[in-house]
Amino acid sequence: MALRQIVTLPEPVLRRKAKPVTKFDKDLQTLIDDMIETMRDAPGVGLAAPQVNISEQLAVIEYSEDEDDEDEEVEGATPKPKKLYVIINPEIVKVSEEKVMGIEGCLSIPGLIGEVERYEAIQVKALNRHGKPVKLKVDGWTARIFQHEIDHLNGVLFTDLSKRVWKPDEEEEIPLD
Numbered sequence: 001m002a003l004r005q006i007v008t009l010p011e012p013v014l015r016r017k018a019k020p021v022t023k024f025d026k027d028l029q030t031l032i033d034d035m036i037e038t039m040r041d042a043p044g045v046g047l048a049a050p051q052v053n054i055s056e057q058l059a060v061i062e063y064s065e066d067e068d069d070e071d072e073e074v075e076g077a078t079p080k081p082k083k084l085y086v087i088i089n090p091e092i093v094k095v096s097e098e099k100v101m102g103i104e105g106c107l108s109i110p111g112l113i114g115e116v117e118r119y120e121a122i123q124v125k126a127l128n129r130h131g132k133p134v135k136l137k138v139d140g141w142t143a144r145i146f147q148h149e150i151d152h153l154n155g156v157l158f159t160d161l162s163k164r165v166w167k168p169d170e171e172e173e174i175p176l177d
């Protein structure tokens, strides 16, 4: 495994629509493992292949809903494990009526965060790392991260959707993806 370099704006690959993955070979497995390692190293909660300069429909996501719930932290309690997702050729097939506002940042747009409205819950059809079809139901921040990553695969960045972007204060710790 190896770390990959995360590309930032104005790298053109970030604006391209990524191509579907068709070969589930050894090179793909290496790329997936490298992306997981790169996401964890950043650290980030998600990473899409175009962010490592590969225009293919693949993203990795790792997040625990506990990360934002500092108030609920109980001493001695075991934190909820993070859940790792690998999604390939994803398609959003269902969305909630409810939308929620939240603050996002992006590893490919350093030094900017912004308010983005997202569906509170979504259903996604995708392939797993072995090419097997999967259907995922996600909500909350996980659903937000999924929408952010799937946008990356279409060349869309959060700053396109945000009505307000700003430079974060030091106290504003936003999970990046």
Ligand code: NI
Binding pocket: 105, 106, 107, 108, 148, 152, 176, 177
């Ligand atoms: Ni991003």
